[in-house]
Amino acid sequence: xxxxxxxxxxxxxxxxxxxxxxxxxxxxxxxxxxxxxxxxxxxxxxxxxxxxxxxxxxxxxxxxxxxxxxxxxxxxxxxxxxxxxxxxxxxxxxxxxx
Numbered sequence: 001x002x003x004x005x006x007x008x009x010x011x012x013x014x015x016x017x018x019x020x021x022x023x024x025x026x027x028x029x030x031x032x033x034x035x036x037x038x039x040x041x042x043x044x045x046x047x048x049x050x051x052x053x054x055x056x057x058x059x060x061x062x063x064x065x066x067x068x069x070x071x072x073x074x075x076x077x078x079x080x081x082x083x084x085x086x087x088x089x090x091x092x093x094x095x096x097x098x
Contacts, residue, residue: 036096039092039095039096040096042092043089043092043093043095043096046085046088046089046092047089049085050085050086050089053082053085057082
């Protein structure tokens, strides 16, 4: 009889442990889902920005003003900015794929 009571108590303790573990996992799952949502949103914003920048580059090329109206320093600065944006986009995509 005592042995049965101790087994029941042991099962109840394990059940409580499992319930606590489940609650922790649910909280972590919720946090990770929010993080994915934020990363997805950030990635979309970066993709939109990259597309806008590409459109601006294309417009400058079509306008013929890329070499005559901008100094070499301005072009280098613009290329650095674009490279920076592309690196940020790559990081976001890597986070989404992880």
